[in-house]
Amino acid sequence: MKFGGTSMAGTERIRRVARIVQRQQAAGHEVAVVVSAMSGETDRLVNFCREADPLYDPAEYDVVVAAGEQVTSGLLAMHLQAIGAKARSWLGWQLPVRTDDAHAKARIEGIDSDALLASMAAGEIAVIPGFQGVTAGGRITTLGRGGSDTSAVAVAAAIGADRCDIYTDVDGVYTTDPRIVAKARKLKYVTYEEMLELASVGSKVLQTRSVSLAMKEKVRVQVLSSFIDDDAPAADTIPGTMIVSDEELEGIDMERQLITGIAADKNEAKITLTRIADRPGAVAQIFGPLAAANINVDMIIQNIAKDKGETDVTFTVPGADLARTQALLESQKEAIGYYRMISDGKVAKISVVGVGMKSHAGVAATMFRSLADRGINIQAISTSEIKVSVLIDADETELAVRVLHSAYELDASDEAA
Amino acid sequence: MKFGGTSMAGTERIRRVARIVQRQQAAGHEVAVVVSAMSGETDRLVNFCREADPLYDPAEYDVVVAAGEQVTSGLLAMHLQAIGAKARSWLGWQLPVRTDDAHAKARIEGIDSDALLASMAAGEIAVIPGFQGVTAGGRITTLGRGGSDTSAVAVAAAIGADRCDIYTDVDGVYTTDPRIVAKARKLKYVTYEEMLELASVGSKVLQTRSVSLAMKEKVRVQVLSSFIDDDAPAADTIPGTMIVSDEELEGIDMERQLITGIAADKNEAKITLTRIADRPGAVAQIFGPLAAANINVDMIIQNIAKDKGETDVTFTVPGADLARTQALLESQKEAIGYYRMISDGKVAKISVVGVGMKSHAGVAATMFRSLADRGINIQAISTSEIKVSVLIDADETELAVRVLHSAYELDASDEAA
Numbered sequence: 001m002k003f004g005g006t007s008m009a010g011t012e013r014i015r016r017v018a019r020i021v022q023r024q025q026a027a028g029h030e031v032a033v034v035v036s037a038m039s040g041e042t043d044r045l046v047n048f049c050r051e052a053d054p055l056y057d058p059a060e061y062d063v064v065v066a067a068g069e070q071v072t073s074g075l076l077a078m079h080l081q082a083i084g085a086k087a088r089s090w091l092g093w094q095l096p097v098r099t100d101d102a103h104a105k106a107r108i109e110g111i112d113s114d115a116l117l118a119s120m121a122a123g124e125i126a127v128i129p130g131f132q133g134v135t136a137g138g139r140i141t142t143l144g145r146g147g148s149d150t151s152a153v154a155v156a157a158a159i160g161a162d163r164c165d166i167y168t169d170v171d172g173v174y175t176t177d178p179r180i181v182a183k184a185r186k187l188k189y190v191t192y193e194e195m196l197e198l199a200s201v202g203s204k205v206l207q208t209r210s211v212s213l214a215m216k217e218k219v220r221v222q223v224l225s226s227f228i229d230d231d232a233p234a235a236d237t238i239p240g241t242m243i244v245s246d247e248e249l250e251g252i253d254m255e256r257q258l259i260t261g262i263a264a265d266k267n268e269a270k271i272t273l274t275r276i277a278d279r280p281g282a283v284a285q286i287f288g289p290l291a292a293a294n295i296n297v298d299m300i301i302q303n304i305a306k307d308k309g310e311t312d313v314t315f316t317v318p319g320a321d322l323a324r325t326q327a328l329l330e331s332q333k334e335a336i337g338y339y340r341m342i343s344d345g346k347v348a349k350i351s352v353v354g355v356g357m358k359s360h361a362g363v364a365a366t367m368f369r370s371l372a373d374r375g376i377n378i379q380a381i382s383t384s385e386i387k388v389s390v391l392i393d394a395d396e397t398e399l400a401v402r403v404l405h406s407a408y409e410l411d412a413s414d415e416a417a
Numbered sequence: 418m419k420f421g422g423t424s425m426a427g428t429e430r431i432r433r434v435a436r437i438v439q440r441q442q443a444a445g446h447e448v449a450v451v452v453s454a455m456s457g458e459t460d461r462l463v464n465f466c467r468e469a470d471p472l473y474d475p476a477e478y479d480v481v482v483a484a485g486e487q488v489t490s491g492l493l494a495m496h497l498q499a500i501g502a503k504a505r506s507w508l509g510w511q512l513p514v515r516t517d518d519a520h521a522k523a524r525i526e527g528i529d530s531d532a533l534l535a536s537m538a539a540g541e542i543a544v545i546p547g548f549q550g551v552t553a554g555g556r557i558t559t560l561g562r563g564g565s566d567t568s569a570v571a572v573a574a575a576i577g578a579d580r581c582d583i584y585t586d587v588d589g590v591y592t593t594d595p596r597i598v599a600k601a602r603k604l605k606y607v608t609y610e611e612m613l614e615l616a617s618v619g620s621k622v623l624q625t626r627s628v629s630l631a632m633k634e635k636v637r638v639q640v641l642s643s644f645i646d647d648d649a650p651a652a653d654t655i656p657g658t659m660i661v662s663d664e665e666l667e668g669i670d671m672e673r674q675l676i677t678g679i680a681a682d683k684n685e686a687k688i689t690l691t692r693i694a695d696r697p698g699a700v701a702q703i704f705g706p707l708a709a710a711n712i713n714v715d716m717i718i719q720n721i722a723k724d725k726g727e728t729d730v731t732f733t734v735p736g737a738d739l740a741r742t743q744a745l746l747e748s749q750k751e752a753i754g755y756y757r758m759i760s761d762g763k764v765a766k767i768s769v770v771g772v773g774m775k776s777h778a779g780v781a782a783t784m785f786r787s788l789a790d791r792g793i794n795i796q797a798i799s800t801s802e803i804k805v806s807v808l809i810d811a812d813e814t815e816l817a818v819r820v821l822h823s824a825y826e827l828d829a830s831d832e833a834a
Contacts, residue, residue: 011468045488051428052492053499060498063491063506067484071462074480075469081477082470089480093510094555138511 001031002130002152002166005039007226008072017226018079020167025085025125032116032126032159034152035076037068042145058103062132062142066092069129069148077127087125090116092132092140097151099133099141106133106141108150108213111158120159128155149210157217164214164221165240166206171225172241173198173205175410176262180401183411187260191246194260197353197387211243220244246355258363259354259408264397268298269322270347270379272314273329275339279309285336286313286329293328295321299349299382299391313338314380316391319345347379348397351389352404364388370407376400418448419547419569419583422456424643425489434643435496437584442502442542449533449543449576451569452493454485459562475520479549479559483509486546486565494544504542507533509549509557514568516550516558523550523558525567525630528575537576545572566627574634581631581638582657583623588642589658590615590622592827593679597818600828604677608663611677614770614804628660637661663772675780676771676825681814685715686739687764687796690746692727692756702753703730703746710745712738716766716799716808727756731797733808736762764796765814768806769821781805787824793817 001024003017017035025031036042045065049056073089080087095116099106116126130148133141143150149166156164171186173195178184190198192215199208205223214221224240249256276282283302290297300315317325322345329341357363364381367388371378376399380391392400405411418441420434434452442448453459462482466473490506497504512533516523533543547565550558560567566583573581588603590612595601607615609632616625622640631638641657666673693699700719707714717732734742739762746758774780781798784805788795793816797808809817822828 011465014469048428048488048492049495052431052495055499056495057498060491060494060506063494063508064488067487070484070487071465071481074477075465077477077480078466078469078473081474082472089477091480091557140508 002034002148002164003036003076003226004148004166004168005036005042006169007167008035008037008076009039014072014075014079015082017076017167018083018085020226021076021080021125022083022085029162030120032120032128032155032161033076034128034130034148034155035069035072036130036148037072041068041071058105059139062103062106062140066129066132066140066142069131073127073129077125080125080127085125086123087127088119089127089129090119091129093134093138095128097128097133097154099135099143101135101137101139101141103139103141105144106135108133108143108154111154113158116155117159144209146207147209149207150213153210153214153217153219153221156219156221157213161219164219166210166221166223167226168205168223169225169227170205170223171227171239172223173243174261176401176405177264180264180398181405181411184405185410185412187241189242189244189249189252190260191249191355192243193246193386194353194355195243197351197384198261198263206243214243215245218245220248249355256356257354257408257410258356258360259352259410260356261353262401262404262408262410263351263353264401265349265351266394266397267319268316268347268349268391269319269325270314270316270344270391271322271325271329272312272342273336273338273340274312274342275310276313277309277337278311282311282336283313285332287315289328289332290317290325293324295325295328299380299389301380301382310339316347316349316380346394347391348394348400349389349391350397350400350404351387352408353387355386357388358385366407367404370403371400374399374403376403419451419565419581420453420493420643421565421583421585422453422459423586424584425452425454425493426456431489431492431496432499434493434584435500435502437643438493438497438542439500439502446579447537449537449545449572449578450493451545451547451565451572452486452489453547453565454489458485458488475522476556479520479523479557483546483549483557483559486548490544490546494542497542497544502542503540504544505536506544506546507536508546510551510555512545514545514550514571516552516560518552518554518558520556520558522561523552525550525560525571528571530575533572534576561626563624564626566624567630570627570630570634570636570638573636573638574630578636581636583627583638583640584643585622585640586642586644587622587640588644588656589640590660591678593818593822594681597681597815598822598828601822602827602829604658606659606661606666606669607677608666608772609660610663610803611770611772612660614768614801615678615680623660631660632662635662637665666772673773674771674825674827675773675777676769676827677773678770679818679821679825679827680768680770681818682766682768683811683814684736685733685764685766685808686736686742686760686762687731687733687808688739688742688746688761689729689731689759690753690755690757691729691759693730694754695726695728699728699753700730702749704732706745706749707734707742710741712742712745716797716806718797718799730755733764733766733797763811764808765811765817766806766808767814767817767821768804769825770804772803774805775802783824784821787820788817791816791820793820 077087077089130151174184221243298316303312494504494506547568591601638660715733720729795807
């Protein structure tokens with residue numbers, strides 16, 4: 001079980017978490033719990049680091065910020081004891097959660113589970129601070145922001161858990177953002193691949209990295225709400241969304257929908273460089289420097305070469321990196337040899353995602369036609385095996401999502417809603 | 418060097434501490450720094466523990482509260498790096514600071530100094546969170562409130578430091594509380610024994626335990642202010658008060674004053690049990706149960722037995738324990754066999770302390786006469802080799818301290834002041 005910062009924010013909420021955890025134990029499960037820091041705490045600690053030294057030493061940063069989860073792990077163990085459960089905390093260096101040396105963005109190399117399994121078999125609930133680990137040299141590391149989801153999946157894999165339940169402030173994964181489409185449906189199942197595509201286009205229910213790890217380690221992950229009624233009887237029914245492999249889902253749900261969900265991401269910016277010489281290496285001239293500057297380029301569209309041996313190149317970058325990208329390309333104008341740079345920060349990427357589309361043609365066609373019918377102009381297109389994305393004017397985001405949600409028949413029927 | 422919570426409270430203050438530390442390194446010293454949590458932080462964490470479980474598990478309490486010093490140790494290392502010094506943090510479990518298993522009040526068994534000495538020899542400033550250690554079983558411990566002073570002395574002993582500088586919010590040890598006597602003088606030197614007596618009677622500049630450890634390990638401790646001008650040139654003069662052994666002081670200061678200081682403690686309460694049978698074991702009947710209840714009895718006076726084979730017993734306990742003591746003695750009334758219990762929470766203990774009194778008679782006589790001359794009634798007396806204490810009405814505390822400060826000629830001359 002994993003609980004995020006909102007669920008751990010203060011005594012009353014941690015008490016509630018303790019009851020939810022105890023219910024699972026009462027239902028016959030051996031339980032390990034991974035916790036985040038109280039919401040706001042990591043930001044507070046990160047601020048202290050930035051004030052101390054703008055170029056702070058990531059090894060010391062890890063010492064400071066890991067303290068947030070250390071506190072909540074000890075507190076949850078106490079809360080569990082207070083209601084009669086056996087519990088103890090296991091810090092990253094105590095298990096240990098072994099990571100590489102990449103401080104502030106460490107990768108988990110392994111988790112020693114012997115002590116943990118023995119403790120759990122003896123009826124103790126193991127409480128583990130997320131986000132933290134330890135290097136071979138014995139220094140504290142952290143996994144990067146949102147790393148607690150990854151910690152939870154890694155612990156689940158290490159102990160061979162039946163399930164990794166991730167409690168969040170939403171009660172599952174929806175066909176689309178319910179704030180945009182009132183008739184959005186909660187999905188019972190979603191595959192790892194779909195979840196990855198949904199996460200990468202803005203449905204930030206889980207950290208992408210945790211989903212990749214779950215897929216690799218074959219950990220069944222459930223997303224569910226921590227704000228459920230904690231006095232309800234424990235049950236092994238699935239109140240949230242279960243993230244499983246494509247194979248497992250085949251066995252469960254033969255009549256799957258073509259499209260699983262629709263995601264929107266407004267945090268993109270579009271840049272077009274015009275009249276670039278249509279010669280080998282020209283595109284590398286653009287994207288090499290961007291990669292070196294750690295700017296993540298997403299969609300790339302190269303228009304058909306014009307008569308004069310020139311071409312336009314359009315691509316998207318995270319909105320937060322737009323200014324930096326512009327400055328960088330401006331400085332490279334001669335080397336790249338473009339005529340004009342045209343930027344647009346007011347774009348949105350709309351994606352339809354579904355494993356089902358692998359075997360069905362016409363998904364993209366339905367998308368383009370539905371949008372065109374409502375006068376929504378498509379500025380760029382990209383596709384993967386289980387996703388079609390288009391770039392549109394940001395002002396049309398909500399309209400586009402609603403149009404597509406209906407077009408793919410995802411709207412909940414009145415009875416089901 | 419050790420810095421308390423007030424010195425570590427926020428970015429600006431930690432930055433100031435970093436400059437003070439760097440100056441010592443620039444003056445040619447190898448430096449280890451022990452830090453407290455930001456002031457208020459430990460209280461905040463302790464409150465979370467109490468809210469979690471009034472009977473909290475001390476092992477989990479240690480996990481939670483040790484986080485406060487972990488944060489400041491990482492931050493100070495960053496601040497030092499920001500001004501160009503080499504620095505790194507060493508957590509209690511990393512050195513390790515080995516302690517017993519008495520969670521929340523652990524005792525240090527030893528500190529492995531090899532890695533620390535190697536790091537310091539390489540020019541790195543070692544930053545060590547105070548208050549924390551680790552058991553042989555690898556669980557976090559804390560030393561009890563105020564334990565960072567003890568951590569600092571223990572680290573100084575482990576690395577064979579020339580000096581342990583404890584930075585506080587006062588600039589040294591005074592002949593008495595300067596808020597009571599404007600002409601109180603800052604002492605250049607004080608012996609361990611004097612410091613222990615002064616600490617035990619209310620001059621809480623240092624934690625008593627840290628002074629005992631310094632005496633045992635022969636660590637020279639200096640008390641000085643962290644609010645000095647941090648841009649002043651580094652110098653090896655002594656701006657604070659140096660706590661040394663009796664022998665060292667003999668060599669430095671032959672013409673020592675008879676009396677080193679005068680301390681007042683209002684946190685005492687007096688209890689008298691009247692008409693107790695004057696027989697063997699009667700007193701044990703009183704103090705056995707109090708000891709079992711962990712109530713610290715200080716002064717004990719048994720009056721001369723009266724005609725009828727009965728006696729009155731008067732003693733003092735910490736004011737905070739008065740109600741508990743009364744309830745306990747009430748329940749033991751039959752077993753002890755006293756007639757009445759008379760309590761007084763409005764008493765103060767005034768003590769004159771000085772190693773010099775060992776070789777001079779008349780110290781006590783001067784005290785009694787001076788107080789009598791001003792009409793101050795003495796309710797009880799206790800003495801040790803280097804201390805005479807009297808119990809008086811709490812309302813007369815300040816008057817008594819001023820009278821005695823003058824009587825023993827401790828007032829600073831106008832030039833010296």
